[in-house]
Amino acid sequence: MQIAKYSNYTLPDFLEDDDFLRFVINPTHNDTVFWQQVxxxxxxxxEIIAEASKIIKAYRKQDVFTNEENQSKVWQRIESTLQKDRVKPKIFTLNGFLRVAAMLLLVSSIGIALWLIKGRQNEIDTTYGELSTVTLPDGSTVVLNGNSKLTYSDNWDKNSREVWINGEGLFNVTHINKDPAHIKPSERFIVHCPDMDIEVLGTxxxxxxxxNKTNVGLVQGKIRLDYVDAVTGKQSLIMKPGDYVQHTYKKALTRITLPAPEKITKWTKHQLLFNDASLAQISEIMTDDYGYQVDFSSPDLTNFKIEGEINVPNVEELIETISTTLPxxxxxTDKNITITKLNP
Amino acid sequence: MSHEQIVHDDHNTAVWLAFKEGNWDAYTQLYNQYFKVLNNYGHKFTRDVNVIEDAIHDLFIRLWTNRAGLGNPVSVKNYLFKSLRSIIFRKLQSKSRFVDIEDEAEHNFPFEISFDQQLMADEEEQELQKKIKFHVKALPARQQEIIYLRFYEGLGYDEIADIMEINISSAYKLIYKAFDNLQDVLKTSKLAIVLALYSCFCINNH
Structure with missing residues (x-):
């Protein structure tokens, strides 16, 4: 570093000087000695040096956004994305395999039929732990949970609005019907699930x-479910806000009223929420949404229940909660979790 | 380059090389070392934390999947900043695809810093910061970004040019422009006036 050039430096000259900048931001011992000499x-x-360093220091006093609280959550996502790529296909039982094959055949034939009729298909796929917000052609939005898939066609002008979902999504549907007595086909909005169709009118x-199991919770508005009942065959059900319905193909449908329906949307804020949940229910979420493999040392462990509400921001804290409340x-190790009973 | 700087860079280079060999610990170390600064940089382009997190996720997925084909950047931090910046731009662009954005080269996304008033000790300092804030916020986004990379991240012109994907002379031009626009701050500063008078006095005496 030459000392002489600084004799007639102006304020902007100092601001442009790399050596001066380093002295202000992150000085080494040598820098301090050198600038004392200058x-x-x-x-x-x-004084001009003091002024230049004041300007730089004042500018540097900024709010810092480190997002530290999400550091491990984002890392989990990265790990699960990389792991998913390397994962080997699972071995299915024959019964389960046939079911999956039939499902795939159904889905792909619908896909081909649609492709023939409507042209381009949009397919949104999320990995474990990833949330994604999808805006549909009519402005309606869907927040997709991890490990979920949403399919819809581009061409919504003439046909009814239709989407196919496998996994979990929170729908916010734009209302376009003005006259409820006369619903035009293009005003219909239908969500197809493997075991039922949901017809919507802005909600x-x-x-x-x-x-092959579907849960539907209605926060606001009105929707109709079309499904097949084990005894009575084809059925329809109109849902009211706060209704929560569970259905499995060709089985009876159960309906309850949620005390706080908005809680079923907590997952869209990366919150894990459970109420009086059994370990079986908790491990299902961890497996399906976050890609964990959960093993129980004995089968009765799955019936262990945690009374009350759990509300945590990530899987780490969920594990922490389970191990502090249950024996x-x-x-x-990585994505493998083993739960064993503590000896009394 | 100072001694500490060299030691630090050597360590970073070693971690980078290990990561390229497929060392998972080195990869984890890169993530933990840079997560916070990348978030801070990303936050200047968007306040949507999901976009920043998605971009960091994508960045690290690409690093791992393409690790064998990666070069050895002079500065790892620079390389990560540059990559994150372009991923965020692409994400913001696809989000706003209904707004017609024709020229890919000119990114017109806002760049915004927010000042921390808490840290300001005396009144004079607060006054100075207020002025800087006022004038910096009036600058175009790219000029604000270059000021940030220069005076917050402490980068040289070659590094800034690399991150912003412009050539070095453009980086100089951009910062001159920013200085030009900031002249009011520099001019009206009391000390600058005193000094100007003082230097006149010196010249007259000689």
Whole structure:
């Protein structure tokens, strides 16, 4: 570093000087010594140097956004994305395999039929732990949970609005029907699940459709479910806000009223929420939404229940909560979790 | 380059090389070392935390899947900043695809910093910060970004040019422009006036 050039530096000159900048931001011992020399040699520059460093320091006093609280959550997502790519296909039992094959055949034939009729298909796929907000052609939005898939066609002008979901999504549907007595085909909005169809007229509701089982929770508005009942065959059900329905193909449908329907949307804020949940229910969420493999040392462990409400921001804290409230020991390596009973 | 700087860079290079060999610990270390600064940089382009997190997720997925084909950047931090910046731009662009954005080269996304008033000790300092804030916020986004990379991240012109994907002379031009626009701050500063008078006095005496 040359000392002489600084004798007639102006304020902007100092701001442009790399060596000066480093001295202000992150000085080494050498820097401090050097700039002491400069001010000693050219005392007329002393104040301008002080001014330049004040400007830089004042600018640097900024709010810092580190997002530290989500550091481990984002890392989990990265791990699960990379793991999913390397994962080997599972071996199915024959019965289960046939069911899956039939499902795939159904889905793909619908897909081909649609492709022939309507042209381009949009397919949104999320990995474990990833949330994604999808805006549909009519402005309606869907927040997709991890490990979920949403399919819809581009061409919504003439046909009714139709989407296919496998996994979980929170729908916020734009209302376009002006006259409820006369609904035009283009005003219909239908969500197809493997075991039922949901017809909508502008509303917010949550769908969770996994393992051929569908749960629908209505937050506001009005929707109609079309499904097949084990005894009576084809059925329809109109849902009211706060209704929560569970259905499995060709089985009886159960309906309850939620005390706080907005809670079923908590997952869209990366919150894990459970109420009086059994370990079986908790492990299902961890497996389906976050890609964990949960093993129980004995089968009766799955019936262990945690009374009351759990509301945590990530899987780490969920595990922590389980191990502090239940007499169990949890060991974890990467995505594999083993739950064993503690000896009394 | 100072001694500490060299030691630090050597360590970073070693971690980078290990990561490229497929060392998972080195990869984890890169993530933990840079997660916070990347968030801080990303936050200047968007306040949507989901977009920032998605971009960091994508960045690290790409690093791992393409690790064998990656070069050895002079500065790992620079390389990560540059990559994150372009991923965020693409995400913001696809989000606003209904707004017609024709020229890909000119990113017109806002760049925004927010100042921390808490840290300001005395009144004079607060006054100065207020002025800087006022004038910096009036600058075009790209000029604000270059000021940030220069005076917050402490980067050289070559590094700034690399991150913003412009050539070095453009980086100089951009910062001159920013200085030009900031002249009011520099001019009206009391000390600058005193100094100007003082230097006149010196010249007259000689």
């Amino acid at each position: 001010t000693a040699e050219y005392s007329q520059q002393k 917010t509701f949550n769908v969770r459709s996994r393992h 169990v020991k949890i060991t974890r």
